[in-house]
């Protein structure tokens with residue numbers, strides 16, 4: 079099977095090739111010149127696979143290296159050592175040519191925590207979507223077809239037609255995050271990296287966006303790398319999780335099992351820190367309702 083836009087081959091035999099393969103990934107941020115400070119070892123020997131149709135969460139406390147791993151995967155940060163493959167292709171080094179950078183963006187799209195700062199305040203919502211569609215559509219669609227596709231991704235995130243002419247400041251936080259997700263979908267990616275994508279939202283809006291993400295995943299066969307410090311959220315959305323501490327993966331496994339019976343001391347400590355006396359694992363089937 080080939081993913082529509084990314085052209086990623088997914089083998090469907092017994093040992094499918096991962097969509098994303100990360101091996102022994104390391105990132106050192108050198109201390110700034112002339113400053114008496116140590117280099118920062120932000121990511122230290124991280125390995126994992128993300129498979130097709132999967133939501134893999136990366137959890138850990140602030141500063142554990144989650145975002146740095148994600149940024150290296152999408153090429154926003156250079157890799158100190160180790161490898162990143164996407165669809166079996168090496169993506170550990172920066173793409174030199176614009177065409178290659180665009181091709182990589184079609185493979186993996188990134189949704190940031192703060193949709194306000196990640197959206198251009200002067201660009202109307204319709205144009206936000208259209209510009210990403212234009213950038214990534216390989217079949218050179220005409221104006222009418224582009225409009226149709228823009229409407230389709232806005233429908234997919236539950237935004238009515240009237241939002242097309244609005245500016246980001248005229249939208250609520252949840253609506254802005256829907257636009258950010260729609261913009262990512264416009265590239266028809268195989269993987270969306272969601273970096274604390276619901277962290278800035280109220281709990282009820284968080285639930286709406288998590289339901290939306292679950293629906294999109296089921297309908298579009300897109301995979302998620304879901305970065306979060308919030309185990310309640312991770313429990314609702316992810317199939318598997320990896321736990322990071324000080325730049326290393328210290329625990330990993332099936333999300334429901336790991337959260338119901340955490341054995342690693344760090345996972346137990348994270349789990350114990352989840353607020354609220356009523357917190358309990360939420361079965362994913364509930365999302366369907």
Ligand SMILES: Nc1ncnc2c1ncn2[C@@H]1O[C@H](COP(=O)(O)OP(=O)(O)OP(=O)(O)O)[C@@H](O)[C@H]1O
Nearest residue numbers: 107118120138139140141142143144145146147307
């Ligand atoms: N550009 C940078 N220069 C120097 N150090 C950095 C840089 N970016 C991140 N770091 C450091 O790398 C470590 C990991 O940061 P990272 O943002 O990946 O963690 P995180 O788990 O995503 O945290 P948070 O949840 O707070 O975003 C931290 O010690 C951070 O201070």
